[in-house]
Amino acid sequence: MTKSHQLKSFFSPEEVAELKEAIYGFFNSNEPTIVPLETIAKEGRPTDKVLRQEWSGRALFVATDKIPQSISDKISKYAREHYGEDLKPDGFAFTRYSNEFGVPRLAPHYDTGHSTFTIDYQLESNTTWNLVVEDKEYSLEDNDALVFKPSYEVHWRKPMIMNDGEYVDMIFFHFHDGKQDDYGMTKEIKKQTESAYQEKYQQEFIDLHGWDYWHGNRL
Numbered sequence: 001m002t003k004s005h006q007l008k009s010f011f012s013p014e015e016v017a018e019l020k021e022a023i024y025g026f027f028n029s030n031e032p033t034i035v036p037l038e039t040i041a042k043e044g045r046p047t048d049k050v051l052r053q054e055w056s057g058r059a060l061f062v063a064t065d066k067i068p069q070s071i072s073d074k075i076s077k078y079a080r081e082h083y084g085e086d087l088k089p090d091g092f093a094f095t096r097y098s099n100e101f102g103v104p105r106l107a108p109h110y111d112t113g114h115s116t117f118t119i120d121y122q123l124e125s126n127t128t129w130n131l132v133v134e135d136k137e138y139s140l141e142d143n144d145a146l147v148f149k150p151s152y153e154v155h156w157r158k159p160m161i162m163n164d165g166e167y168v169d170m171i172f173f174h175f176h177d178g179k180q181d182d183y184g185m186t187k188e189i190k191k192q193t194e195s196a197y198q199e200k201y202q203q204e205f206i207d208l209h210g211w212d213y214w215h216g217n218r219l
Ligand SMILES: [Fe+2]
Pocket: 109, 110, 111, 150, 155
């Protein structure tokens, strides 16, 4: 399987402009709202709302139908050509991390979905917040992307204090290879690995923030 890696200057300036118009057009006209986990568990993430996710200090919306078709086609083609011809889009989402929505934090975890492959794209930011995938640290610039398998590789963001007015905007482009395979990563293995990594993260987080984080149920 492909190892995680960083892609530089992923979209052309024209594509970035087109993407921003579509994403911020929706984001800036919808006030983030808290949707209870039970509702999401039952009905899935709503596609007409921006969700406020205080547990991570972020706002998120399902962007699958909001990404311009040409961009969606390009990234899908890129994924197939470089990472496997069976890959099919498995949902796209936009998220902004900012103090406006809680304290930005992301503890070690596996994504709850079953996407086999993700292109984690940084659309815009005015600060740097390092990502870690299985102990390998990455520093993204705008228009860079991180390629990895969030449901199969433990990942998190280094504890950091984000100042008011700072933000990091990401688009998650998820793909699926169509196979019913857990690649040996059972629920138990994931749980054990998450706990081991979270223990270390927790200490780092407390040292920096002076309080303990919560990273419980999330969808
Ligand atoms: Fe994740």
